[in-house]
Amino acid sequence: MSDLAGMTAAELAGAYARRETSPVEATRAALAAIEERDAELNAFVLVDADAALRDAAESEARWSAGTQRGRADGVPTSVKDLERTRGWPTLRGTWLADEAGPWPEDSPSVARLREAGAVLIGKTTTPEFGWKGVTDSGRFGITRHPLDPALTPGGSSGGSAAAVAAGMGTWSVGTDGGGSVRVPASFTGTVGLKPTGDLISSYPPGSNGLLSHRGPITRTVLDAAIMLDVIGRPDHRDWAALPARDGSFTDGIEAGIEGLTIGYSPDLGYGSNDPEVASLVAEAVGVLSGLGAHVTEIEPLFDDPVEAFQTLWCAGVARTLDPYGPDDLARVDPALLEYAEKGRGITAVEYLDALAVCADLGLRMARFHETYDVLVTPTVPGVAFPAGQNGPTPEQSRVWASWTPYTYPFNMTRQPALSVPCGRTRSGLPVGLQLVGPRHQDARVLRAGRAYETRGQQS
Template sequence: MSTGFEGLDRSAGESVPEQGTPGPSAARGEAGGATAELTALSATELLAGYEKRSLSPVEVTDAVLDRIERENPALNAFCLVKPDEARAAARASEERWQRGEPQGRLDGVPTAIKDIHLTRGWPTLRGSMTVDPHQEWPEDSPVVARLRENGAVFVGKTTTPELAWKGTTDSPLSGITRNPWDLSTTPGGSSGGSAAAVASGMGPLATGTDGGGSVRIPASFTGVFAIKPTYGVVPHYPASAFGTLAHTGPITRTVADAALMLDVTSAPDARDWSALAPPATPFSAGLGRSVRGLRIAYSPALGHLTVDPEVARVVADAVTTFAELGARVEQVDPPLEDCRHDFQVLWYAGAAKATERLGERERELLDPGLREIIAEGLTYSAQDYLTAVDTRMRMGRDMGLFHADYDLLLTPTMPIPAFEAGPEVPSGSTERRWTSWAGFSYPFNMTQQPAASVPCGLTRDGLPVGLQVVGPRHADALVLAACRAFEEARPWAHL
């Protein structure tokens, strides 16, 4: 493969490619033959094949790199690709498997890293033209360090909006990232590059961050799985300017792969003083738990949100699966107040903090929308901020009491399917900010609860819809088990 696509392209993704048949190219099998078969495999399937010697880390990595070279020009999911380094890592992995000495739990699995996570030797530009790519990059963030220690093959870094500030993925640095189900639409954000990569077969695993929905939004829009774990389950460093709203979580095509990633990335890291102790039992070990007898609340609109009829139809149908599996499902709204203003106070103040050291010339390079929320964030007082924190405390208390009666909460992940790529809000909206259409996601950043998005069907236009599964704090294993039960009852690999 040519290395001509390695590195950064500041003009990528600005034109609208010709729209193809609905559905991700990986699912359509456009690559053909053995390559399509290899890139469709999950991480757990790859690892089983490596152990049996029926699959080769080198062949799998070559297949993924071939797909990246073919698919990425249209999708703009990767802002950096390192084929030579990936192939070298794959060769080393293959030698270890041949010796019967795999390195950790992900040895040889192609993995994409969101361009928010520090990666040793690679620039981490965070979607911003204000970051110097030519400085030293000596350090891995915790999630990258754990993946590297477990033998993951890093293929590149995925696109993000600048500083991961919004729920769509485009930036002045990297251009517009597109949805593999329909190239005219957004994959969502801020982990849109990671989700588009996984959905299109450009690797089975990708890292993401979620401060207001940033793994769940793109998972819903692109038909993949993602979980925002309880805050602190995955150590995070450097500390986010968005504070304890910001979580790190996996984006995968299967629940088992996400559980495996969490097993690896929840290991301790001394740099994160707020991280939780690793779980006593691996997340993967609890995936077989039945949902029979669980008390499950279903809230179609959280009591106040407007939901697209197609999304409402698909989600309502999906919820019946849990009743069929033996859970006690009740339609009830949780006691969540409308927290949009309070979330924006915390979010906009965080954006102002993240950019406080920029000079005037650097600020002119920022995404115009980011500049606007920074300006608003600078108007908030300490009292405004503490009032928003107080709202979080009330919400956390109320949801804690709610989960004394209900084991899980089901909602749509998003009230709408994917919309036009480029704008922050759908065409015709009277709103300006992404928070206007992400009202199902950011409340659970406020409360720090685990929340996952599982693909549950398609609209009549052929766009994916996500079902959000929310648990009480520290019930990540239960959320994963419920998602796995749904996955087995309604396989989504071929939506």
């Protein structure tokens, strides 16, 4: 990617202020990267260059007049195609969506980005209704990894992660119902944050209930904090939205982690890691200790909650597809139909039992955080695998959660969870380190991730 396309949002804001570059130039660089790479990577379902350049020119005028709206003003931005965008179709990776619309409104996160002056360049790919941990669909095809197009970038926010990693826009808004921001961040070497549940407002509400989250995919932890300042504000359309927070998520982000207590779990007691992943994560934990944190390897916290997660997930899929008749469903991914069929067989008591598992997990984690400030795990046990398959192996392809065991528990507890890059395997594939904090302590998680990310500057 070009130097300009590779800049972070924080770097762009500084360069705009110093008149070293402009939002129009940054947007042209992002569009040039899309022109160069997206035919191969298939990260976008829609690019609106005319609208982006028009918005960039308006942002440039604000920076010139000193009336910019903050550090997001003029930043080239993409949005996962599950989030509504005024004037653009939201097709959700399915043939069941009618491109004709109408499309009259933005989702809360998109509305906040527009208000902040971000330059929206387009919509990124998702599997059908965002249902799985890789990114392909019958309607839009297979999204591929920027480092090796034979591989998947993960999912379901794989289009967003591929775009950010390839310089096709500075940052992106993804969604995360079981790891869909953090998994592709781990695979592509980007940063992905699933914040505290309801910190980012949702509208319309997702079918997966408490599992559903939105979050930034960026190149740095600092950028994730800057975006969270923008999109982490309440919207009246979300009755469960958290109240507005005083201050900025960047406040104290450079304070370091000396004295922080960290519980390190290599596998949560039930996972199985690729040896290179295990080694890189252990090395990263050593870095955290070297930065002054008190690190303890901990005993397993809970049994694998995958059965309860699957109950909630399949019920959500069934609800998503419920409005459609047999002719419509004939055009749906057969594996997605299998999930829906399982969901239709779930009883109300089974669903409530699964919610009770979430409550128990939440209590266990609340007790854990009475002793430890942050939990650290691998983000994913492995690395990117061949594109076009639903999992690393045929067995794991049947249940995508089977190969993402460290992400979905924290959708169930609604805690903030951050994936930061922690190195690459010998074959050059990125590995992610996951940092999890107590609910409402997103700033602490960001501070810990920032300390790790800037370790070279501190040593």
